[in-house]
Amino acid sequence: MVIAEERVVAVIMVGGPTKGTRFRPLSFNVPKPLFPLAGQPMVHHPISSACQKIPNLAKIYLIGFYEEREFALYVSSISNELKLPVRYLKEDKPHGSAGGLYNFKDLIMEEDPSHIFLLNCDVCCSFPLPQMLDAHKKYGGMGTILVVKVSPESASEFGELVADPVTNELLHYTEKPETFVSDRINCGVYIFTPDIFTAIEGVSSQRKDRANLRRVSSFEAMQPDSRSLTANYVRLDQDILSPLAGKKQLYIYETVDFWEQIKTPGMSIKCSALYLSQFRHTAPHLLENGDGIKKACIIGDVYIHPSAKVHPSAKIGPGVSISANARIGAGARRMLLLFMQLLDGNPPLDDGPVSRVVEITMQNLGSLFLVNLLLLRMR
Numbered sequence: 581m582v583i584a585e586e587r588v589v590a591v592i593m594v595g596g597p598t599k600g601t602r603f604r605p606l607s608f609n610v611p612k613p614l615f616p617l618a619g620q621p622m623v624h625h626p627i628s629s630a631c632q633k634i635p636n637l638a639k640i641y642l643i644g645f646y647e648e649r650e651f652a653l654y655v656s657s658i659s660n661e662l663k664l665p666v667r668y669l670k671e672d673k674p675h676g677s678a679g680g681l682y683n684f685k686d687l688i689m690e691e692d693p694s695h696i697f698l699l700n701c702d703v704c705c706s707f708p709l710p711q712m713l714d715a716h717k718k719y720g721g722m723g724t725i726l727v728v729k730v731s732p733e734s735a736s737e738f739g740e741l742v743a744d745p746v747t748n749e750l751l752h753y754t755e756k757p758e759t760f761v762s763d764r765i766n767c768g769v770y771i772f773t774p775d776i777f778t779a780i781e782g783v784s785s786q787r788k789d790r791a792n793l794r795r796v797s798s799f800e801a802m803q804p805d806s807r808s809l810t811a812n813y814v815r816l817d818q819d820i821l822s823p824l825a826g827k828k829q830l831y832i833y834e835t836v837d838f839w840e841q842i843k844t845p846g847m848s849i850k851c852s853a854l855y856l857s858q859f860r861h862t863a864p865h866l867l868e869n870g871d872g873i874k875k876a877c878i879i880g881d882v883y884i885h886p887s888a889k890v891h892p893s894a895k896i897g898p899g900v901s902i903s904a905n906a907r908i909g910a911g912a913r914r915m916l917l918l919f920m921q922l923l924d925g926n927p928p929l930d931d932g933p934v935s936r937v938v939e940i941t942m943q944n945l946g947s948l949f950l951v952n953l954l955l956l957r958m959r
Contacts, residue, residue, distance in 0.1 A: 586694040587638040588713075590630040591681060594623060594701045596645025596671075603844060611646050613701045614654060617848060618855035619866065619883040619901045621654060625855060626699045629707035631662045638691040640666045642701075643680050679814035682780040689774065696776065698816075700768035704851035705839040706858060707769065712833045715748075716771045719831040723776060725750065725821070726769035727832045728839045732760055738841075739766035739817050741825075743832045750830040755817040764832070766817070767839050776820075779829075783819045787811040853899030856881035868896075876908070 594613040603612050613623040620628075627640055642651065651668040659666045667687075675683045681698065688696065695716070697709060708726070716724040727741060740761040742752040754761055787810075814820070824830050838858075842851050859866050859881065870878040876890045880898020884890060888906040895912065902908065 586636055587691050588634050588636050588695045588697065589638055589688055589691050589693045590634065590640045590697040590699065591688065592623060592626055592640065592642050592699045592701055593677065593680065594642050594644035594646065611650050615848065616901065616903055617852040618859065619885060622842060623701045624658065626701065626703070626707060627658060627666065629709060630697060631664055633707065633709045634697065634713065635710070637664065638693065640664065641684065641688060642666070642668045643671065643684060645671055674813065676813045677816040678780045678820050679812050682777055682814065685777050693774065696772045696774065698770040698772060702842040703768045704842055704854055705767060705835065706837040708835055708837065712771050715833045719748065721831050722779065722829045723770055723772040724831045724833050726767040727764045727834050728767050729763050730765055732763050735760065735763050735765055740764065741766060741832065748831045749828060750825045750832055753817070753821040753825045764834070767835065779820055779824065780814050783814045784811045852901050853881070856883060856899055856901065
């Protein structure tokens with residue numbers, strides 16, 4: 581008797597142009613998921629982790645509100661690079677974090693997967709996906725959530741949870757509570773069995789049956805949209821995780837590695853540096869080196885695109901990512917940004933002792949936008 585090989589699919593939620601407003605102005609002219617971190621689009625990091633780490637991965641889906649044309653070039657390129665089908669699916673209207681998954685149930689289940697990874701695009705971490713999968717199979721539940729310990733002061737900004745210290749079963753979950761519950765938070769990375777679709781369908785059916793008589797929590801009742809949610813709008817946190825906590829359906833896997841949310845321009849700098857640091861172990865060939873003689877002096881973890889031109893007298897790093905076609909002139913001593921891209925016609929910095937703010941036109945994926953870039957020049 582031949583046992584069929586288990587197949588796994590990965591779904592990455594990428595949001596849309598009306599989401600992630602705190603990331604502006606960096607997302608004005610380039611979709612946030614395609615904004616470069618450590619030399620790669622933001623969404624590339626969970627995609628590459630899924631492809632490299634998940635055994636028997638059959639397909640990757642990106643779900644969001646962006647127009648398909650905005651992702652067409654990247655999806656085609658990454659599919660060819662990874663030799664794995666990657667497909668972008670555009671939602672016609674908001675369905676919620678769980679409803680969006682259910683909206684494409686038929687497509688996702690075409691591969692007849694035994695497990696479904698669900699990841700948020702704006703999460704920066706090491707993505708311990710194989711370890712999560714192994715733990716999930718041992719637990720035997722419907723889903724497993726990646727969690728991390730944070731300071732009690734910052735915990736309320738996220739979904740807080742309580743788990744059994746022995747079995748790791750999720751016992752209680754609450755999204756952004758007003759009072760402290762736990763210093764363990766939801767990382768926005770999950771693995772589910774296809775039973776997740778039954779759970780989502782159950783929420784939709786319950787809404788249809790109970791309509792406005794649906795029982796809500798005191799916190800939810802105060803929200804202006806709590807009674808206007810449509811049957812197909814299902815939130816993963818409030819509608820799935822919270823009700824199923826303590827019912828031996830959901831479990832946790834705790835990571836002790838780095839984890840951050842990429843919500844603001846400032847966090848993009850920190851997360852780019854974290855990914856560059858990770859490259860030392862996962863992709864050292866992407867990191868630059870130089871002694872300042874034939875090549876620029878490199879300090880720490882630095883990525884330089886092959887098409888970029890950096891003067892040998894420049895001093896770059898640490899934690900810097902320089903994008904395609906950038907030109908770094910003579911005498912530049914330190915770049916306090918994750919990337920640069922000067923268009924043709926913009927001269928390199930002049931020689932001389934200078935410390936100034938320079939406005940640089942940047943071009944990424946065919947879009948133009950301006951940022952203020954602090955360049956420190958030394959004598």
